[in-house]
Amino acid sequence: MLLDKKASLAAALAMVAEAAGQGAKLMTFPEAFLPGYPTWVWRLRPGADMALGNEIHRQLQLNAIDMSSGDLDPLRDAAAKHGMVIVMGLHELDGAFSGSTLFNTVVVIGDDGTILNKHRKLMPTNPERMVWGMGDASGLRVVDTKFGRLGCLLCWENYMPLARYALYAQQMDILVAVTWDCGEVWTSSMRHIAKEGGCWVLSSATALQGLDIPASFPGRGQLFKDEEWLNPGDAVAVKPGGALAAGPLHEEKSILYVTIDADLARAARKSLDVTGHYSRSDVFQLNVDRRPKPPAVFRDSD
Numbered sequence: 327m328l329l330d331k332k333a334s335l336a337a338a339l340a341m342v343a344e345a346a347g348q349g350a351k352l353m354t355f356p357e358a359f360l361p362g363y364p365t366w367v368w369r370l371r372p373g374a375d376m377a378l379g380n381e382i383h384r385q386l387q388l389n390a391i392d393m394s395s396g397d398l399d400p401l402r403d404a405a406a407k408h409g410m411v412i413v414m415g416l417h418e419l420d421g422a423f424s425g426s427t428l429f430n431t432v433v434v435i436g437d438d439g440t441i442l443n444k445h446r447k448l449m450p451t452n453p454e455r456m457v458w459g460m461g462d463a464s465g466l467r468v469v470d471t472k473f474g475r476l477g478c479l480l481c482w483e484n485y486m487p488l489a490r491y492a493l494y495a496q497q498m499d500i501l502v503a504v505t506w507d508c509g510e511v512w513t514s515s516m517r518h519i520a521k522e523g524g525c526w527v528l529s530s531a532t533a534l535q536g537l538d539i540p541a542s543f544p545g546r547g548q549l550f551k552d553e554e555w556l557n558p559g560d561a562v563a564v565k566p567g568g569a570l571a572a573g574p575l576h577e578e579k580s581i582l583y584v585t586i587d588a589d590l591a592r593a594a595r596k597s598l599d600v601t602g603h604y605s606r607s608d609v610f611q612l613n614v615d616r617r618p619k620p621p622a623v624f625r626d627s628d
Contacts, residue, residue, distance in 0.1 A: 327361060327362060327538075327540075328361065328362035328538070328539055328540060328543060329361055329362060329382070329385045329386060329389050329540070329542075329543060330361055330362075330389060330540065331360065331361045331389040331390070331391070331397070333361075334359065334360050334361040334362060335360060335361075335397075335400060335401065338355060338359065338360065338401060338414070339400060339401065339404055341353070341355075341581060342401070342404045342405075342408065342410065342412065343404070343408075344581065345410075345581055345583075346408035346410060348581075348583060350410065350581075350583065351408075351409060351410050351411065351437070351472070351473065352410065352411045352413075352471070352473050352500075352586070353410055353411070353412050353413070354412075354413040354502045354504070354528050354530065355412070355413060355414045355415055355504070355530075356415055356504060356505065356506065356530050356531050356532040356559075357415040357430065357432075357480055357481050357504045357505050357506045357531065357532075358415050358416060358417055358430060358506070359414060359415050359416065359532060360391055360414065360415070360416040360417065361386070361389045361390070361417065362532070363506045363531075363532060363534075363557075364382075364386065364417075364454070364457045365506070365534070365556050365557070366379075366382055366545075366549050367379075367453040367454060367456060367457055368452075368453060369549050369550075370453075370549075375545075378544060378545045378548075379456070381544045381545075382543075382544050382545070383456075383457065385544065386417060386428065386457070387419065387426060387428065389417075390416075390417040390418065390419040390428055391416045391417060391418055391419065391431075392418075392419045392421040393418060393421065393433075393444065394421040394422065395421060398414075398416075398433065398435070398441075401414060401435060402435055402439040402440075402441070403439060405435045405436065405437060405438075405439050406437070406438050406439030408437075409437045410437055411434070411435065411436060411437050411442075411471045411472070411473065411476070412434075412435040413432060413433070413434050413435075413476075413478060413502045413504065414432065414433050414435065415430075415431070415432050415480070415504040416431050416432075416433065417429075417430070417431070417458075418430075418431035418444075418446065420459070422620075423620065423621050423622060424621075427459045428457060428458050428459065429446040429447065429458055429459055429461055430446065430447035430450060430454070430457075430458045430461075430480055431444060431445065431446050431447070431461070432444075432445050432447075432478045432480055432502070432504045433445075434469055434471075434476065434478065436471065437471070437472060442469040442471070443465055443467050443469050443478070444465050445461065445465030445466060445467070445478055445479075445480070446459075446460075446461020446462065446465060447460075447461050447480040447481070447483060448460060448461055448462075448463065448466075448483055448486070448489065449482075449483070449486070451481065451482045462616075462617075462618060462619040463492075463614055463615060463616045464616050464617065464618040464619075466489065466492050466493070466614060466616060467496065467616070468493055468496035468497065468498045473500070473586060473588060474499030474500050474526070474586070474588025474591065475496070475497050475498050475499045475500070475588075476498070476499065476500045476501075476502065477493040477496065477498045477500070477501055477502070478501070478502045478503075478504055479493065479501065479502075479503055479504070480504050480505070481503075481504065481505040481506055481507055482507070484501075484503050484505070484515065484516075484519060485515070488612055490519060490522070490523065491600070491601065491612055492612065492614045493523075494522075494523045494525075494600055494601045495601040495612070497592075498523065498525050498591075499525055499526060499588040499591040499592070500525060500526045500527075500528065500586065500588065500591070501519060501520075501523060501525050501526065501527045501528070502528050502529075503516060503519070503527060503528065503529035504529075505529055505530070505531050506531045506532070506557065507531060508531045508557055508558055508559065508560035508574075509558075509560060512529070512560065513529075513560065513562050513570075513574055516529050516562055516564050517564050517568040517569075517570070518568065519564075520564040520565060520566055520567060520568045520569075521566075521567055521568035521598075522598075522600060523566075523600065524566050524567070524591055524592070524594040524595035524598060524599065524600075525566055525591045525594075526563070526564065526565065526566055526571075526586055526588070526590075526591060527562075527563070527564040528562075528563050528564075528584075529560075529561070529562050529563075529564075530559060530560070530561035530562070530575075530582065531557045531558075531559055531560060531561075532557055532559065533555075533557060533558060533559030533561075533575070533577065533578060533579045534555070534556045534557045534559075535552070535553075535554065535555055535556060536550040536551045536552045536553065536554045536555075536556060537552040537553070538556075555577055558576050558577045559574075559575055559576065559577065559578065559579070560573070560574040560575065560576055561573050561574065561575040561582040562574045562575070562582070563582065563584040563586075565590065566590050566591045566593075566594035566595075567594045571584050572584040
């Protein structure tokens with residue numbers, strides 16, 4: 327499904343149907359699931375593979391999600407059909423201004439199919455900056471769902487203390503850490519955040535092997551080996567306070583299920599509430615500018 331919008335969307339819909347069959351009402355997907363995380367950028371040789379990188383990037387542009395074109399309508403319809411909140415990571419094509427820049431975006435779809443929030447990654451990491459532009463803070467929001475107040479951060483945004491704090495300050499019950507990172511250190515970080523924020527933390531990368539890369543992928547033989555795990559997935563759910571509730575799901579291509587009680591989040595903040603009684607707002611304050619930052623403003627009339 328990598329670089330294939332139609333196939334990756336079909337895979338997502340199949341997973342939603344499977345999870346709905348098990349009674350799930352909240353489903354989260356990994357970073358850039360549509361149409362796949364750009365793992366190749368960590369393997370291209372700087373300078374030497376410029377032509378190959380350009381070819382791959384053009385295919386990515388052609389298969390990215392344009393929010394203004396209805397690309398997400400099938401997923402929105404599925405959310406409404408199953409009464410499910412869906413959190414989806416995707417490559418977003420800027421359909422409003424440049425028509426070519428991509429953003430690393432996470433979208434929260436409500437159980438009635440409405441878009442509750444769209445957040446673009448504030449700072450792409452290392453070679454990701456050759457793929458994605460930088461987002462603004464307009465989507466740095468926590469939204470109400472039937473299952474608690476939910477916020478999202480993308481991968482290493484979860485290592486940005488002020489980004490985390492901005493969400494903590496919005497009465498967050500559930501943090502969805504949409505990611506490509508994995509392993510023991512990442513899981514430890516998710517447990518730390520659950521303790522720090524007094525919130526549930528749900529995190530998963532895409533469990534992906536070289537053999538999952540389609541034969542049509544440019545430079546496939548040069549970049550990937552069939553037998554290797556490109557990412558073990560390591561889906562995990564952490565309780566408020568830091569205890570593991572489920573996972574990590576390591577090197578398994580399946581869905582991790584967990585039962586969430588959002589009331590546990592607010593109860594967990596009795597002794598440590600970092601934006602409440604433990605904040606010392608007389609000493610420290612955070613200012614967040616969530617005004618959209620469009621590259622152009624057009625005024626055609628007074």
